[in-house]
Amino acid sequence: MLIVTDTFQQTNGVSTTYKNLRRIAKSRNIRFQVLHPSLYRWMPLPFYPEIQLNLQPCRLWRTLNRMQPSQLHIATEGLMGLVARSWCKLHHKPYTTSYHTRFPEYLALMWHIPARWTYAYLRWFHHGALSTFVTTESMRQTLLNQDFRNLVIWSRGVSEQLISPVVETAPAHKLRVLNVGRVSKEKNLDALCTYQDTFDITLVGNGPYLNELKQKYPRVHFAGYQYGQALAELYASHDVFAFPSRTDTFGIVMIEAMCNGLPVAAFDVTGPRDVVEPGFSGALHHDLKEAILHCQVLDKQAIRQKARSQWTWSHCFDTFYQHYPKSGRQTV
Structure with a gap:
């Protein structure tokens, strides 16, 4: 199996997905190779420095x-993806694609680029793929409304090292x-x-907005990047997970x-x-504070048991493997 991606060595949902697929493939003795910008000369993307821009697309073509x-x-739909798509088209090789990031919404929000422009490019990019993987039914419906084709729902999983043993924590003054x-x-x-004065809030991660948030919200705890067992313990030591994003296709951190x-x-x-699942695994509300407050009465042990049986990387790999193109199938 060969994967071409514009992001792999970074900390994000795309990298997490393919690193776990590679791990499962290795356990099943299936060859799984990833071509990514770190294999070539690259530079950080100016407005998104955690993403690497391949400066040697011709070398990828030769590879x-x-x-x-x-x-x-x-x-991905960046330069690495463009080169791979062009190579497949020229050589009449079958390929699949995946839709990980809501670029039309991001670019409209951050730089006021009309979403219809970005959707037009992405529709062209994914046209011709045997299958385009999307994370959820809602995302599939969104793309169907934008005239995308051959959409396959592809869920995600959680690694064992990100799951902490059950730990009883003493009640705190604030959630x-x-x-x-x-x-x-x-x-x-x-x-x-x-809501820094209402709740005891911790943010894990890094990014271009970090310093501004630190200045605006001095009572929020900023923990930087955390991995493995340290991250699992942070999950286990809190009461509620808040996910304020309105533009994500999935959000692996929610299932973690x-x-x-x-x-x-x-x-x-x-x-x-x-x-x-509102009323069981969380709360969805137009007011995030109300959603957080609704979560405090939910059964954490029941949430844990159901989630662990539902979200596995093995199932994620099975879906991917089932739809991975087979030799002899042609693109259109």
Whole structure:
């Protein structure tokens, strides 16, 4: 199996997904190779420095010529993905794609680029793929309304090292509210941090909006990047997981939280709508504060048990493997 992606060495949902697929493939003795910008000369993307921009697209083309893959998966719509798509088209090789990021909404929010322009590019990019993987039914409906084709729902999983043993914590004076993810403006973190006097809020992660948030919200705890058992313990030591983003396609951190028994408070939008079961595993509300307060009475042990049986990387890999293009199938 060959994957081409514009992000792999970074901390984000895309990288997490393919690193876990590679781990499962190795356990099943299935060859799984990833081509990513770190294999070439690269520079940080100016407005998104955690993303690497491949400065040697011709070398990627030569890599594909040398490998002569009979099929591949294109994970992202950046320069690496463009080169791989062009190579497949020229050589009549079948390929699949995936839709990980809501770029039309992000670019409209951050730089006022009309969403219809971005959707036009993405519709062209994914046209011709045997399948385009999307994370949820809501995301599938959104893209169907934008005239995308051959959409396959592809869920996510949680690694065992991110699940902490059940720990009983003493009640606190304030609800302990956690958020994990990229600290950037499009994540709508102000909607959570504004309650710094109401809740004991911890943000895990880093990003271009971090320093501004620190200045605006001095009573919020900023923990930086956390990984493995340290991150699992942070999940387990809090009462509620808040997910204020309105523009995510999924949000792996929500299912990580639920696997550790944390109910999720979020807005009723794509991503949370497909992951959270209101009244059981969390609360969806137009007022994030109200959603957080509703979560405090939910059964954390029941959330943990159901989430651990539902969200597995093995199931995620099975779906991917089932739809991975087979030799001889042609693109259109």
